[in-house]
Amino acid sequence: MVKRSFFYVVMACFLMVPLLGYGQNAEAAGFVDVPKRAEKEVNYLAEGGIAKGSSATYFGAQKTVSRMEAAAFIGRALQLDGTKRATNFKDVGSGNFASGYIQSAVSIGILSGYGGGRFLPYKEVTRGELAVMISKAFGYSYGGTLSGAANALKSRGIADGLSNGSFGADQIVKRADFAVFLARAINPEFRTKGFSSFSKTLWTNTGDLNIRTGPSTKYSSKGKLAEDVKVTGSFTIAGWTYVKSGSTAGFVSAGYLRDTEAKSATKPPVTGADPRLSNQTIILDPGHGGSDPGASAFGLREKDVVLKTGLKVNNLFKKTPFKVKMTRSTDTFISLNNRAAFAKKNNGNIFVSIHANAASASATGTESFYYSAANPHVADSKLLASKIQDRMIAAWGLRDRGVKRGNYAVLRQNTVPATLLELGFITNKGDNNKLKSDYWLNSMSKAIYLGILDYYKAKGYDVNSLYNVAK
The missing domain is CATH 2.30.30.40 (SH3 Domains)
Structure with missing residues (x-):
């Protein structure tokens, strides 16, 4: 994760007509059905291609918003991958106009489905549900409740309560109101309260x-x-x-x-790189260190080999727009609690902990772990582990021990998508030979780098131009 980061407009009552008709941007002044109170906001979303009308003159301001429309609105605002494709839901086919946005929004936790593998794409969105969607999309703390989400919007001047003093969480949202709330979330100039949060x-x-x-x-x-x-x-x-x-x-x-006054010479621009990548911080966590050597065998210490691997991975990412932070870059001891806290303190988006395994002399292979208990990042953690695991197996060709659930502190206590990698068994002579070889560590470092790119690609980021870095 990072992640994270958010409407294509097709009204449910028009679903019997070709969806291609909902593709015309226009200024609100050209939409004859937009009330004056929403003109600026609708105009703003139309300018950015976030909201679209059925024609140059009709916006459908008083129509309700369906869940699939909400997904597309948010997806366009966050520039998620909207390519139509298969989804995890049996009621959203690959031909659905919002299928790509639905899958992207669900994968980063902005939206979720219902029991039985359903998304309910035609279900109308309430004001309370909209408040939760926007809170998740823009990273507002809301305590996981409708009232908390409503307060998050009201406190920022994004939404106002009704004349009776309530938020009207159960009321169905009209498109004009949806546009107003979204435009205010994106641009503070539309808000009803002054904005001064420049820190x-x-x-x-x-x-x-x-x-x-x-x-x-x-x-x-x-x-x-x-x-x-x-x-x-x-x-x-x-x-x-x-x-x-x-x-x-x-x-x-x-x-x-x-974020520094002096320019850095370590990150040359990469042609064609997704500009969003510069906001993604990767936390690399070489295990053990200092007074904790980790496992040892055949003259090799775990703390040394994983640090060497982490530094090699870091050097690869220095050639990309990503930011990388290492829990340790020298032979120092870092507690388990501080490793997980490091990711939060440094605004990490994903966390990758690097280790070498130990068991009997016959045990061999590569495996990856993720934490699967109640955690908002389970799906992304598993995706991250899976992508890196595939690359590691391809690099070293050791036994594929799979992607597993693991109750490790650095995973359990983390606040971002996290995985723990076991490169090979330091206690196995064949695995150990690879762990002590600079050639094979280069290969594994590239595999971890490529696996992280594969994860971001699956999350809708354009990383194609960065694969050549590892060649």
Whole structure:
């Protein structure tokens, strides 16, 4: 994970007509059915291609919003992978216009299904459900309740209560209201409360840099920034950070921002790389260290071999837009609790712990673990473990011991998708020969790197240009 990070508009009552008709962007001034209170917000979403009408003049403002429409709205806002494809739900086929957005949103925990493998794509969305969707999509803390989600939106000026003082959580959402809430979540300028949450100090990496009104190149520029200019930043959406420079606030592609005053020479730009990757932090955790040598056999200590592997993986990622943090980069002892806390402290998106196994001399093979108890990241943790496991098996050709559930502290206590890798058995002579070989460690390091890329690719990120780094 990271993850994480969010409407294509087709009304349920129009499902008998071709869905291709719902593909025309237009300014709200051209939509004759949009109430004045929602014109600016609908116009804003239309400009960014997030909300679309059935024609240049009809938005369907008073129509209700279905769950599949909500998935597409959020998916477009977060620039998730909307490619139509098979889903995990028996009532959402690959031909459904929102199938890609549904699968993407579900995979990162923004949406979920119902019993019996159903998504209920035509079910109408309530105000309370919308509040939860937006809270999850934009990372608002809401305590896992409808009332908490409602308060998260109201406290930010994204949504208001009804005239009777309630939030109206059970009321069905109309498209105009959905658009208003979503536009306010994306752009604080639409909110009913002032916004001052600029807490990050950032610098620009290039000159003639556009500050845009929204998080994509579809939005107009409201100003330019020179190179090496200091700005203050807030939240990030789909690879775009909301910043303030002087009296101007807007969105800048996060790939052109850095968090240190001095430029780093270790990360050259990668042509064609997904700009969202620069907001993804990978936590590499070489096991043991210092006073804890881990397992030992044939003159090889686990703490040494896993540190060497972690550093090699880190060096590969230095050539990419990803950020990488290592729990240890030297021979130091880090407690299990501090390893998991490290990921949270450093805003990690995924956590990869590297180990070598130990058992009898005959035990051999490679395996990966994930934590499967009540945890919001079970699916992503298993996906991460599976992708890396496949690559490790291909690299060393050892016995495939599989992807397993593991109740390890660094997995159990983690707050992000996490996996623990066992490269091979240090107590097995054949496995040990690979663990002590620089050639084979290079191969394994590349496998871990490629497995992480495979994970991000499965999550809808464009990482194709980064595979060559490992060649």
